[in-house]
Amino acid sequence: MNKKAFIFDLDGVIVDTAKFHFIAWQRLAASLGINFTHEENEQLKGVSRVNSLKKILEWGNKTITAEVFQEKMDQKNEEYLDLIKTLDTSDIMPGVHNFLLELKDKNQPIALGSASKNARPILEKLGIKNLFDVIVDGTNVTKAKPDPEVFLSACSQLGYHAHDSIVFEDSVAGVQAANTAGMISIGLGEKDILHEADEVFNHFTDMPEDYINTLLNKNK
Template sequence: MERKYKGIIFDLDGVICHTDKYHYMAWKNIADGLGIYFDEEINNRLRGVSRMESLEIILERSDKKYSDKEKEEFANKKNELYKELLNEMSEKDLDKKVKDTLDILKQRGYKTAIASSSKNAKLILSKLNLIDFFDIIIDGNDIKYSKPDKEVFEKAGIGLKLLPNECLVVEDAASGVEGAIRAGMQVAGIGDAKKLGDVSYSLESFEDLQKYCI
């Protein structure tokens, strides 16, 4: 039987690993310093969007207007704080089911890619000892437009040398699901995204992916 998909494209944060707590701590530090209210509900709005777009969402609650230079400084400070927190991350933070499933997919001959808005994707994958599990990694350093734009998914598909309909995207955020569909790809939703009507498959856990990638 011919396979429906030849490549699997993964979002990073919320799919392969969970760095939400580090993002939250870093953004909270920035917001507190500016006297801006910030909580986990606001943090959830930042999932899947770029650093600068995330900052704009946080600054919505500020009466003060900031220059582009100031915004760049805030974003850079956040990233430095985030990277410091990432130093605590190691392979022990990786769910064994994720690594086992990636192993099985590679054994079955699937091409695999990361499609992430984060500019720290390679650092995170190195910390988790997962770099070699992916044929290509497209992250925030490689794209001009963040999700829900389709760019990151298109570049991942091109990097895998596959057509859009040969790729299955695994996403946990609405912005990522929208971007993947815009790229002409089907989506397996996990976490919050499994409830979205546009996903082709709903995954209760990462290992459920094995059922659709025989």
């Protein structure tokens, strides 16, 4: 059987934490007198916490000191961590768990490639951390998507070349990162937004039967 490196983003692919990010960012923005919308939150998908806060300040035409900037970064993370305490196995995105189990059954290597610095505790709460051979997250990469560093690091740690890697992403920045790396990009979400991906599905449950074997024979 062919083998590929299967690399998954976290937020919006494995688990729906977008709602928690939105609430945390909205509260932070409000504390700075900035109105923060769902549309703006969409633009922060796949973007690091530092760059997300910079964007919010830019949208609100606000300037803060480096000290306050760090305080707000910490505030957002504390809010987010408090919100995700309620996470459990029911929060896994539709079809993901079965897809991961099927990959394991086929002895395919699996990695997480996420900008989140909270990836490990989230995977533990979901009860699926043991399904990942490699976890690359915001604690061990320095460049945010659309830079492909997180995905290149993941495939390297799995022992695979980029052209033998498949990335599952829900953000434009993530799809662009996968494409830049020369990896197959599978988008999860709306086709009109993720049109740069090689293929797009709303959910894993929308993928055709035996799709993993199709991917194993697919080249960029």
